Amino acid sequence: MFSFKQLEALYWIATLGGFAPAARKLNTTQSAVSKRIKELEASFDTPLFDREHRQARLTEKGEEMLLIARRLLEQRDIAIEQFSKPEVIERRLRIGVTELTAMTWLPRLVRRIHQHYPRVVIEPDVDLSVHLRDKLQNDEMDAIIVPDAFTDPGLSALPLASVKSVWLARPGLIGERKRPLRMHELASHTILTQGNKSGTGIIYDRWIKSQSIFPGHSLSCSSVVALIGLTVSGMGVSYLPYQPLRPLIESGTLEIIETTPKLPDVPYVALYRSERKSSFISSILMLAQECCAFSDMFQIEELAGQQHARKRNSGPFF
Template sequence: MNLKNLETFIWCARLGSFRAAALKLNATQPTVSMRIKNLESAFGIELFDRTHQSNKLTPKGRELLQYGESIIKLIDEATSRVANTSHVSGHVKLGVTETIAMTWLPDLVRQLDTNFPRLRVELEVGLTNVVWSQLMSGEIDLALLPGPVRGVGLVSQSLGLVDYKWMASPKLELPDRDLTPTDLKSQSIITLSSDSNLHNVISDWFKQSGADHWRTTVCNSLSVVSSLTIAELGVSLMPPEIFQDQLSRNQLKVVETKLPLNAMEFVSCYPTTGQPIAAQIALAAQSCSTFRSLN
């Protein structure tokens, strides 16, 4: 059995089309089709139900997919444990959300430069849903984002917990007590767009008390959220870990609330059929993370 054919089959099954697999593997569509035919010939079975326009797996195809993902995962584990990392080369695309980009991402890039000097790392910084979509479509090889994540053929590892607090400018006139969602409802809530986990956390927090109609100023950058908050344009939910300087300079203050907020867990996530280097980058991310441990 040819491993390249097996990998191609897994990507076809995962991405849902030969065309998408061809783009992911940097191959032509006829090449992908030939690899699938060769794999089918090797096993004497049909992997896809060709009576459907979509690439629907046959029962034998689904069975082989499970074995194939296990085989690729074992090969990746062997590579990560045995290979000389200084000889690892190629190109890997890493998707991260802004909370990581603004904290320990430089340390991770520095460690990757040291451990894998011949590896070219390309970074994509975006909101949670955008990074997740890029991972699912094969545009990136590994994602660092808020969890939990669920999906077939994915490996996920915790990167720790991040605490979020309501913040405002000290100049903004707010009641001098622990506030409720109803209290904050009268303020403009500065937040990331609905493509972010943070937006959903805020929405759920207000709905818990029945205050589900809240005014928002929406953007796609956490640094812009902080700038607008400092400018007294509203209140925002942000991680104090990132904004310690602004808090110490009295540009921001923590707004205490009666209804507690749960910490947000961040994770690394990559497909079992992805690049072998992804597992090693995930381990490096764990070692570089400054987020609070689950234990």
């Protein structure tokens, strides 16, 4: 008789293309995965993998068993989610977020997930949008929260919220202005960008090119925190999220550079693999929709109104 652990080993070896990535996915050792496959093969007295090749390649019988394993595992997951109460569900949740999400509403989301699923182990991964997209495609993530910069037929998107961005610079860097700058005037200054690995960077790079604007000098930085630091130090003009940086604007540390046209908002979405969606993932995405707010840095759910006021006045960083 075979076990679900053996079927999982077969499924993930075939899906990820090898014993080593399957072991990482299952949070076990490569030898343990190999043992499960040998036990599964012994149960049917037939080889499931062609061992004459370096890569894990299924035999004809292995392909047949893979179809069976996929159906059985899907039915098992459906049964567990339908008949288990949220407080008793035990599993890992691998969720990828951008730096901006991590600095704003990720703490609220983690708290809400813990409240609904106390036995779920949450594994947040903070990375650039392109890297998160790649991890999701490789089934290293269950869901990611990124700017809506990607189109992939295998991924589904759930809209969350939009981020209002403005051009910011150190006061005095641009000089006196009696009207909003045209984009070609702004482009005469050093433009600080988020680069082509950032979802926001991709969206704004497309937009700037659509305006037929080609900055004479630009500096790309993948970190939002570092980009804020470069902008504060007067290294150039950058597009940055307005709401979280209001304290720096109101204190005079940064000033808004009005332009025509204005920057478009950046829509954020939750991406997940279409064939991997479940009622659990649907519930997590609903919580993300409820929590998503790019308003303040390091958001937590306050117990009293005065605590909230104190937090709002404390500035964007500790």
